[in-house]
Amino acid sequence: MTYSVDLTTVWAFIIAFAVFAYVVMDGFDLGIGILFKFFEAGRERDRAMNSIAPVWDGNETWLVLGGGGLFAAFPLAYAVILPATYPLIIAMLLGLVFRGVAFEYRWRDPGHRRYWDAAFTGGSIVAALAQGMTLGALLQGIEIEGRAYAGGPFDWLTPYTILTGLGTLAGYALLGATWLVWKLDDAGQDHARRLARWAAAATIVLMGAVSIANVFLNEEYATRWLTAPEIYYVWPVPLLTGAVAVMLWRALSADRHSKPFWLSLALFLFGMAGVGVTLWPNVAPPSLTIWDAAAPYSSQLFMLVGTVITMPLIIGYTAWAYWVFRGKVGDEGYH
């Protein structure tokens, strides 16, 4: 399989990019959902919703690219990870159903708006927890026999995965709150900033806890993170994460608009880099490497051509759509 080594690595990075893009972009949508209950019914909620209404659908598409890309480039990984985390994936999908329709329904039915607001919050929380726990289930390892998942139906449920679920929940809340610090003004912005500080504290504590727990998951991870010479290569990740956390805290204590959001993004970037370092070169630890799971050269090459052509366009028009709706959110909504 040596002929496909480079392409397989390229695809691992493309999918990592798609997952990162999804996590930060839908992360702030879901974060607003997670925090929705804390906003006053009426103007505050409407504006929070309006700040993401034009972009949430595009943000969610990265999830389809992450899943679809995994299916196409690493079909075997897709075929073992999804059955292994079956209840989590189903819960996530149903959570996203409630979250997605609430965008439209809450405006159509003022009489039942509070129910759809609750669906928006509940769906966002379920989706965030399920995604975080899926990540945890992946990191703690998946039992495979032959070409199929061979573990039990609840292997994914452990204290570690609960920790990763809560960490993701807090992280998304942080992204959502800092997005609103950027997009709102006056009292709404102050409220968002207060929420962001809580979310930042929770995120930093949980990220630390997950990192420590991660090292104790198995010897392989402990070796990778705690012994020389690996330690010299990998420790910049936690150190930079710590530095970003400090900067974020200071930005949230000052009158900054967009800076907390960008720093939260950086926090996620380094968190993802940590996940990458832990996983590499597996796609489903402990034994399934990206090369074991890779689609044949022809499939990966065919998709790469499409990706190279379309990805700059996608990034271009997505950026344009964000630009069209730039600035603080007004009350009138968009027409």
Added chain:
Amino acid sequence: MFEQADALLLARIQFAFTVSFHFFFPAFTIGLASYLAVLEGLWLKTGKALYMDLYKFWLKIFAISFAMGVVSGIVMSYQFGTNWSVYSDIAGPVIGPLMAYEVLTAFFLEAGFLGVMLFGMNRVGKKLHFAATCMVAGGTFLSAFWILSVNSWMQTPTGFEIGANGQMLPAGSWIDIIFNPSFPYRLVHTVLAAYLTTAFIVGGVGAFHLLRERADRRRGIAGEPNMHARKMFSMAMWMAALVVPVQIVAGDYHGLNTLEHQPQKVMAMEGHYNSYPDGAPLYLFGIPNDEEQRLDYAVGIPKLSSLILKHDLDAPMAGLDTIPDDEQPPTAIVFWSFRIMVALGFAMLGVGLWSLVARWRGKLYDWAWLHRAAVVMSPSGLAAVLAGWITTEVGRQPYVVYGALRTADAASPLSASAVGASLVAFVVIYFTVFGAGVWYILKLMGKPPHSGETGVKRGDRGPIRTAGIAPGLSHNQGDNGQVGVLAEPAE
């Protein structure tokens, strides 16, 4: 063993349920996106406010159905892995890339421009907004292109070989895979079906408001003739009159293609348990009996099936007696769903021709029975689409990849209880959530289209500014029923 059989059946029911529910939304929005593009284009060209009013009327409905399509579609994209992991592993190298292309060329395009289409009317120029609408419409078409290529490949797989690890590997050209033998026919048939689905819904809504106007006149509540309802009814009836005949021809070609590549599906559609060496009858009615391998209470027209399928009255036709039992699809479902689809198709043709006669006589907006028929027929496209898909999907059983991978060998190693629990969750949640969505759509359809329609609004604090296109303040009826008279912001 018993347990696995249950899990398989539940997984099949779950897929059938979620995909049927899902497809209602794209079947409607593929056509509606194009209709919106046409309306906005006509508005730009003629400058008539009526077209923009219609655009905004349907835009609100589009927003809801598109959202339902998106969230139910994401379920589909993950269900291959959750419930059909063996299929995903084996067929992934071939169909995975096609689905990746769907995401890259279609989903991002739709989603990226949807925000501008729904909310950007006052933030970008008119032409740029029109371009955004066209991009969304183009995205829906590209999405249909790729997913139908995937489905068609599963019906008529080409361009692959079985690798040492049991996977299906692309062999030769990707063009052979994408443009597999049934794809062009299925693409044309399905896209036309989507256009007709939309046309009959639009026509039904227009007819509903024409009937209501007539009822108002009778009761002496004299109002202005609703030009908006007239325009949408007229446009929809042009589609019905012109496109239904094309669709019937396209369907015929699709059937001939199926006969060539999936003969047992056509045998089941026709109810041909037996072979007919000198001309096969077309059965209009019958109760398929798989156990005895015969069609009970059959009513048929001799030799007509041979005429339709072979263009020769005496052409011999093989029947299911030539096919081993474990290669046969369940005949009754295929036989009946096919008849329902065809009957609906001809009923749609009837409405189309009727409207031509009415138009010829200058009575298009006066014939109440035509309007009533159009209202009754408004869901006919959706029903025909569903029946058609049942025909083609059940007809290729027992295979998931025709001739290459059996459905029974394709499922995930899940317990029946896990799949059963998720199935119950899907059924309960889909009926509540999408039931609510359909109700909101019906409420929007029930409001008469009028001058100064507002678009998709996002604020309910007092009156809404309708700045920009066609303000029409006196008609500024809010989506929530409030009538805003003053254009004052809430602050």
